[in-house]
Amino acid sequence: MLEQVDPPQTVPHQKAVRPTFLPFSLPDLGEDEISEVVDTLRSGWLTMGPKTQQFEANFRDYVGSAEAVAVNSCTAALHLALVAAGIGEGDEVITSPLTFCATANTVIHQRAKPILADIKAEDFNLDPKQVEKKITSRTRAIIPVHMAGQPCRMDELLDIAHQYDLRVIEDAAHAIGASYKGQRVGSMSDATAFSFYATKNLTTGEGGMLTTNNEELAEVARNLRLHGLSHHAWKRYQAVGSWYYEVIAPGFKYNMTDIQASLGLHQLARIDQFTEVRQHYAAIYSEAFAAIPEIQIPVAGPDLTHAWHLYIIRLTPDALTINRDHFIEELKAENIGTSVHFIPLHLHPFYQAEFGYAPGDFPITEAVYQGAISLPLYTRMTEADIYTVIEAVQRIVERHRR
């Protein structure tokens, strides 16, 4: 009798280097997005207007928040949330060292101090216990970062915030489509900031959204995103508008445009489909890499929907004869684009010089950073592309196994 042999998931070492370079990220823009932009260009109304309002309404409905304020970046949304929450000179705001610099820079723009707290290795997110240790009489807010699209432990963080009377402003740059215990990210805390940067799960080229359930906060943000002009001043060039406005605060130039919103409307309509593809590809990666002890795979926690913005593997310490940087070089030679998220804030010269942070301050973050590689994960990849990444990783591990 013939023996039943399961076909192997992938065939390691057989296929050659892929013939074309696989970029780390590509936006997924369809004909609907393109036609909507053309319609906007033909309409004569380019800047913030009816399409931005429609995008805000749809976004609010999608995340389940009372309010959504469209802006030109996640950075702007974070900044507006901090201003609207009254964060100012001498205040302390606790956040993760494993984030993009904008998270901390917006705090500094308010003359407040970013206080870093270490993460948990399981999900790369703020460790609530470490957060609690950093609370002082000056602490005013926490900025949880939903790293890679995996929601933070929001119930624990919201409990701490409640106990110490702190605001919670979420950096959800990676987390459109994610949910935590049945609630969508964007509906749970004082304010949430989303990014529509070109590499993010939903893109408008550049763009962002601030969501909140607090009407007053939304009103302040709406005013400040357009120079601090009084309500409806953006309509001043429309038939229903008036030439008259009043400046009620020294605001910013943070508004979204209808060109951006044209993309956003159709990207939002496709976001659940995008997330499903990302989840499917992440599952293929994880099944293959689970068999390689030299690679540690990212794991989604219970009670949440992971948006899989990033698929971050970690090289098991001392398991290979090469380090992470060398591994990335070999992936490049295999025609695979990668990235690293992120160089921890406390390893950058500015935060060291300004706040006295130093290597060794956040050991979990540093250990994660040391071995972290973000592999390509986006909807324009084919399943065959995913397998070329898996095979490249397998070949490199085979070559450099200890």
Ligand SMILES: *Cc1c(COP(=O)(O)O)cnc(C)c1O
């Ligand atoms: C991309 C990103 C931002 C900044 O988003 P912009 O829209 O470019 O301002 C902030 N935080 C994190 C974690 C990000 O990845």
